[in-house]
Amino acid sequence: MEFALDQALKSYSGGLGFLAGSHMKSVYALRQNLIGIGMLWKYGYYDQGRRRDNSMEPQFHEKIYHFLTDTGINFQIPILGKQVWVRAYYLAPEVFSTAPMFFLTTDVDGNDEQTRAVSYSLYDSDVTMKVAQCMVLGIGGAKLLDELKYQPDIYHFNEAHAISAAFYLYQKYKKLPELKKRMVFTTHTPEEAGNEKHDINFLENLGFFSGLKMDVVRKITGIKDNIFNHSLAALRLSKKANGVSKLHGEVSRQMWKSYPGICEITHITNAQNNTYWVDETLEKARIKKDSKAISARKKELKSILFKTVADQCGKIFDPNVLTIVWARRFAAYKRPDILTWDVARFEKLLKNKDLPIQIIWAGKPYPKDEGAINTFNHLFYLSHYFDNMAVLTGYELALSKLLKDGSDVWLNTPVVTREASGTSGMTAAMNASINLSTYDGWICEFAKDGENSFIVPVAEGDDINKTDCDNFFDLIENKVLPTYYKNQKEWDRITLNSMNDVNEPFNSDRMAREYYEKLY
Numbered sequence: 156m157e158f159a160l161d162q163a164l165k166s167y168s169g170g171l172g173f174l175a176g177s178h179m180k181s182v183y184a185l186r187q188n189l190i191g192i193g194m195l196w197k198y199g200y201y202d203q204g205r206r207r208d209n210s211m212e213p214q215f216h217e218k219i220y221h222f223l224t225d226t227g228i229n230f231q232i233p234i235l236g237k238q239v240w241v242r243a244y245y246l247a248p249e250v251f252s253t254a255p256m257f258f259l260t261t262d263v264d265g266n267d268e269q270t271r272a273v274s275y276s277l278y279d280s281d282v283t284m285k286v287a288q289c290m291v292l293g294i295g296g297a298k299l300l301d302e303l304k305y306q307p308d309i310y311h312f313n314e315a316h317a318i319s320a321a322f323y324l325y326q327k328y329k330k331l332p333e334l335k336k337r338m339v340f341t342t343h344t345p346e347e348a349g350n351e352k353h354d355i356n357f358l359e360n361l362g363f364f365s366g367l368k369m370d371v372v373r374k375i376t377g378i379k380d381n382i383f384n385h386s387l388a389a390l391r392l393s394k395k396a397n398g399v400s401k402l403h404g405e406v407s408r409q410m411w412k413s414y415p416g417i418c419e420i421t422h423i424t425n426a427q428n429n430t431y432w433v434d435e436t437l438e439k440a441r442i443k444k445d446s447k448a449i450s451a452r453k454k455e456l457k458s459i460l461f462k463t464v465a466d467q468c469g470k471i472f473d474p475n476v477l478t479i480v481w482a483r484r485f486a487a488y489k490r491p492d493i494l495t496w497d498v499a500r501f502e503k504l505l506k507n508k509d510l511p512i513q514i515i516w517a518g519k520p521y522p523k524d525e526g527a528i529n530t531f532n533h534l535f536y537l538s539h540y541f542d543n544m545a546v547l548t549g550y551e552l553a554l555s556k557l558l559k560d561g562s563d564v565w566l567n568t569p570v571v572t573r574e575a576s577g578t579s580g581m582t583a584a585m586n587a588s589i590n591l592s593t594y595d596g597w598i599c600e601f602a603k604d605g606e607n608s609f610i611v612p613v614a615e616g617d618d619i620n621k622t623d624c625d626n627f628f629d630l631i632e633n634k635v636l637p638t639y640y641k642n643q644k645e646w647d648r649i650t651l652n653s654m655n656d657v658n659e660p661f662n663s664d665r666m667a668r669e670y671y672e673k674l675y
Contacts, residue, residue: 156316158193161251162553165199169484177428181667182254192296195258200277203548210532213522233362240265241295280523293319309675312340315385321392323365340393345406345575350386377416390417398422399576425576426666432582441654446647460561468545477639478513480562485520485527488573510636517547559583567592584657607652
């Protein structure tokens, strides 16, 4: 549903898109035989603006891309009882150094306003529209390949969004074993409740099953009641599936093991594209083990980031002061505001003149998630009380890069087991920012506390939120700040270890190879 390929192409919301974008860039670098199919969102995800009182406002502006080529391919698929026109646009590999990419849209002549709107906004809040979007991606994606007369060996479904394609393909191949040997599936969701479910009759009425009779749909998916679980169907129709970190693979196998007929679930740990994300000067210094050069470059990069802070917030930050950044999708389980839960301790931390600190927040909530938007606004209003606290809008690829480059510490605060992988800390570590994190997702495969990162112990007891909050403050006050200001040699050692340890295992070239070897 989303690919973050370049700042200029607004076809993503967050981490899932960053990941897919890195994958497509590594495909290009490794010259793998693979193409990507996504959606051309007329309004992107949304533009993160502010109202007159500076509260966050989702804005929807039309996006026009002259670097996409109209393939001239137009075809129809049945959705909502209508024949809906779909057009395909092509992104050539040389534009952004990616795999060949196709993007589908319903915003074409011949469609009425309702069906044109299917490809307007990524993750539409209306359930019917969201399913229609998945049908354009799934059925439309499979039909596009037929229109191109291109026959892939493998269809890789990244999340279950495109599972409707399986029923289109079943009509083509007629037999379940023929379908299964061509389908693989990546799950990103570590909670059973987070996997999309709909009433099977609702889906049939939309045209989700491409005209397959309901007894056939039930037979091949093993779904006996009226609840169609998209991920479960994908696990039963694929030859193999994967979670996106070692821990997530284990969680997924545990989560689905009671369901009969599912395929094997392995794991391929998420990664990010070094070539795109890494600052060249920092990388040269890493290779030479030149900590002085790393430290000098970090101050330059901080100064560049702080121009954005001054522009958006009217605050002058100091490149010599330890800077912590929390930046990713705003969601409740990620606990963006955890440090503000202890008001007295937070105020004491930000007003400490002996060991000064600067903290920056950024990230996009889902535009209809009032709770997450309120958290974002609360942090912004709180920032008025502190010259050394900033909350930035417009968290997309370009700002993300500035924040990774300009942070000393990357703060990662999810409730343990809730983060399937998380990837923002990878690109921060590539750019000499040390991870300060709970022990979850990819961090479990990377982190060595005190060696390449600062890790809070896994919280136990009745109030894990309070425990985690206290532990984060303890680490910042007693370890992070004293090391940064009083033991430069130790800080340099941890930074260099972090850069070296993230470099190869969490480069998406490794991930792209593993998809070929372990999944395809």
